[in-house]
Amino acid sequence: MATVVFDFDSTLIPVESLEEVLAATVSDPAVLARVAEITRRGMEGELDFRTSLESRLRLAAPSRDAVRGVGAVLADRIATEARECVKWLADTGHAVRIVSGGFRDVILPSARTLGIDPDRVHAVSARWTSDGSFDGLVEDGFVDSKVEGVRRLDATWPGPIWAVGDGATDHALATAGLADGFIAFTRHVRRDFLDEADVPEAGSMADLRRVLSELL
Numbered sequence: 033m034a035t036v037v038f039d040f041d042s043t044l045i046p047v048e049s050l051e052e053v054l055a056a057t058v059s060d061p062a063v064l065a066r067v068a069e070i071t072r073r074g075m076e077g078e079l080d081f082r083t084s085l086e087s088r089l090r091l092a093a094p095s096r097d098a099v100r101g102v103g104a105v106l107a108d109r110i111a112t113e114a115r116e117c118v119k120w121l122a123d124t125g126h127a128v129r130i131v132s133g134g135f136r137d138v139i140l141p142s143a144r145t146l147g148i149d150p151d152r153v154h155a156v157s158a159r160w161t162s163d164g165s166f167d168g169l170v171e172d173g174f175v176d177s178k179v180e181g182v183r184r185l186d187a188t189w190p191g192p193i194w195a196v197g198d199g200a201t202d203h204a205l206a207t208a209g210l211a212d213g214f215i216a217f218t219r220h221v222r223r224d225f226l227d228e229a230d231v232p233e234a235g236s237m238a239d240l241r242r243v244l245s246e247l248l
Contacts, residue, residue, distance in 0.1 A: 033125050033126055033127065033190045034126045034127070034190060034191065034192050034193070034194065034248045035126065035127040035128075035129060035189040035190050035191065035192075035193045035194070036121055036126055036127070036128050036129070036193075036194050036196060036244065036248075037129045037130070037131050037193060037194065037195045037196065037205065037211060038118075038128065038129070038130050038131075038196050038197065039130075039131065039132060039195075039196065039197025039198060039199065039201075039202045039217070040130055040132035040134055040139050040142070040155070041132065041133070041134055041198075042197075042198040042199075042217075042220040042221050043196060043197050043198055043202075043217045043220070044110060044114050044130070044142060044146070045106050045109055045110060045142065046109065046111075046219075046220045047106075047109075047220075048068075048071050048134075049102065049103075049106060049132075049134040049135065049138045049139070050067075050071070050085075050088060050133075050134055050135065050138075051064070051067055051068060051071060052102045052105075052106065052138075053094045053098055053099055053102045053135065053138060054067050054088065054091065054092050054094060056094070056098045056101060056102055057092045057093075057094045057095065057098050058091065058092040063091050063092065066091060067088050067091055067092075070084055070087050070088050071084065071088065074133075074199075074201070075198070075199040075200060075201070075221075075223055076200060076223055076224055076225055077200035077201075077225055080177070081133055081176065081177040081178070081201055082175060082176050082177070085133065085156065085169075085175065089166075089169075093165070093166035094166055095164050095165060095166065096137070096158075096160045096164035096165075096166075097164055099135050099137045099138055099158065100137060100138075102138055103135075103137060103138040103139065103140065103141040103142070104141050106138065106141070106142055107141035107142045107144070107145045110142055110145055110146065111237065113236065113237035113238060114146070114237050115145070115146060116237070117237045117240060117241050118146045118147065118148065119147065120241060121244070122147065124248075126190075126248060127152070127189065127190055128146075128148055128152065129148070129152040129153070129154065129189070130143060130148060130152065130153045130154065130155070131154045131155070131178050131181070131182060131195070131202075131205070132153075132154070132155040132156075132178075133155070133156060133174070133177075133178060133201055134155055134156065135155065135156055135157075135158055136153060136154075136155040136156060136157050136158075137157075137158065139153050139155055140153060154174065154181060154182065154185065155174060155181075156169060156170075156174045156175055157169070157170040157172065157174070158170070172184060173185075177201065177204070178201050178202070178204065178205060179201075179204050179205060179208045179210060182205065182210050183208075183210065191212060192212040192213070192247070192248070193210070193211040193212050193213075194211060194212065194213050194214070194215060194244065194247060194248070195211040195213070195214045195215070196214075196215045196217050196234075196240065197214075197216070197217060198216065198217050198218065198220065198221055198222075198223060199223060200223065200225045202214060203216070203225070203229060203231065206231075213231070213232075213247070214229075214231050215231065215232050215233070215234055215240065215243055215244070215247075216229070216231050216232070216233045216234070217233075217234050217240060218233050218234065218235050219234075219235055219236050219237070232247075
């Protein structure tokens with residue numbers, strides 16, 4: 033039995049979920065363009081995760097309703113191939129988790145669609161006021177980085193552990209020793225850092241399933 037840790041944004045879904053949340057909150061195209069550029073710089077490793085996240089949230093504080101609404105929409109955008117890949121992993125006895133720099137509230141509806149238990153979803157948690165206004169982020173490590181968040185879980189997952197995602201933050205799980213390896217998922221976007229990273233790549237869920245079959 034192994035553990036496969038999926039990124040969420042640009043991996044299980046074709047978009048960046050925080051951008052979708054902010055798009056539901058902000059109507060100014062110039063602000064949204066700034067959000068997209070900050071996201072890109074974070075994914076390329078030019079900005080640390082916390083700086084990237086807080087910079088985007090300073091541009092627009094989303095509401096709980098906006099976050100949950102986007103979560104419901106994104107659950108309907110999960111590709112059939114992703115569902116089949118997750119089901120194949122589960123049916124063959126492997127554990128599947130999601131580790132993301134996005135809002136956990138956004139991811140949970142998609143996790144339910146994929147048959148992944150909520151306690152296997154690890155991401156940024158928001159605090160909300162009684163009227164649903166944004167009230168900051170929970171300081172559990174995930175606000176700093178995926179590496180810090182997973183490290184603080186202090187959990188023992190069945191190995192080998194393979195991280196799957198599109199960004200440098202996913203690759204960091206392997207370089208920090210929290211995963212045994214990293215597979216770059218490039219169907220939706222291919223990041224520049226991969227030109228210097230000696231890692232397997234998968235351009236589709238079918239490719240990913242083939243790569244995993246050889247590794248697990």
